[in-house]
Amino acid sequence: MRKNLKPLSILFMFLFFYIFYENVYAEEPILITLSSNLDKVIFDGKWTDPWEWKQSSYNKLYFEDDGAMIHLRTAHQDNSIYIQINFESDKTINKGFDSAMVCFDTKNDKTIIPQDDDYCFSTILDTKKSFSYQGNNSTEINNSFIRIPNDKNFIAIGTASDKFDRYSKVPHSSYEFKIPLDVLGRSDNYGFYINIFDGDSENHYTWPYEIKSQNSNLFSSPNQWGDLVSPDKSLPEFHYSILFFVLVLMIFFVTTTRFNLFKIHIFRY
Numbered sequence: 001m002r003k004n005l006k007p008l009s010i011l012f013m014f015l016f017f018y019i020f021y022e023n024v025y026a027e028e029p030i031l032i033t034l035s036s037n038l039d040k041v042i043f044d045g046k047w048t049d050p051w052e053w054k055q056s057s058y059n060k061l062y063f064e065d066d067g068a069m070i071h072l073r074t075a076h077q078d079n080s081i082y083i084q085i086n087f088e089s090d091k092t093i094n095k096g097f098d099s100a101m102v103c104f105d106t107k108n109d110k111t112i113i114p115q116d117d118d119y120c121f122s123t124i125l126d127t128k129k130s131f132s133y134q135g136n137n138s139t140e141i142n143n144s145f146i147r148i149p150n151d152k153n154f155i156a157i158g159t160a161s162d163k164f165d166r167y168s169k170v171p172h173s174s175y176e177f178k179i180p181l182d183v184l185g186r187s188d189n190y191g192f193y194i195n196i197f198d199g200d201s202e203n204h205y206t207w208p209y210e211i212k213s214q215n216s217n218l219f220s221s222p223n224q225w226g227d228l229v230s231p232d233k234s235l236p237e238f239h240y241s242i243l244f245f246v247l248v249l250m251i252f253f254v255t256t257t258r259f260n261l262f263k264i265h266i267f268r269y
Contacts, residue, residue, distance in 0.1 A: 029227035045159035097199025098125035105191025123156035130156035192228035
């Protein structure tokens with residue numbers, strides 16, 4: 001029995017170090033949920049009422065360097081992805097300077113050079129300016145994405161929050177996006193990146209956290225982006241590596257139990 005357990009012990013050690021390595025060097029994915037009412041969102045850049053974005057996934061992003069806090073809400077419905085970025089810590093409203101951008105690697109192939117399957121969408125606070133960009137297959141960081149025409153169903157807007165805000169009654173910057181799937185294509189796992197610019201401090205706040213903007217450039221390489229995962233086809237409670245580990249444990253338990261029962265059966269007869 002001990003001889004049989006030795007290979008299994010080695011397997012468990014391998015799985016442990018695999019999961020440890022993956023979780024140290026990669027951000028946990030953002031899980032996006034399916035909604036049934038976000039098509040009724042009034043796109044004004046903020047919570048229009050206390051329930052508007054309630055039916056969406058929630059992630060709190062905390063930045064240890066200066067204690068900044070961002071509340072991220074994501075959902076998908078029908079032919080669109082909905083995103084709200086609520087920058088609770090940015091209480092100095094800089095119209096025309098504060099901005100937010102969200103990016104998608106639609107194939108999630110994590111290329112170093114942005115390709116034509118990589119898209120970014122941005123808006124500037126309290127302006128009618130919103131932009132769409134596509135990877136340009138260029139090694140120059142300032143030319144890595146090119147501006148493309150906005151899709152007719154694309155919406156991005158930023159403004160100051162008000163009394164209906166879910167996190168703070170003190171006005172702060174807030175952004176809303178509606179990204180058409182006609183542009184992105186449908187997937188249950190996108191590469192994902194956000195970059196919020198605070199015009200007062202001139203700081204960039206990004207997710208994944210490790211990405212540092214270079215020369216105040218909003219764009220970064222897709223190989224640094226995290227993952228936006230739709231759990232509709234999987235278990236939302238588990239990261240893929242943890243799910244794999246649990247499955248292996250279940251198989252080990254069933255196998256060893258049957259083996260022991262077989263030995264008992266043989267011993268009795």
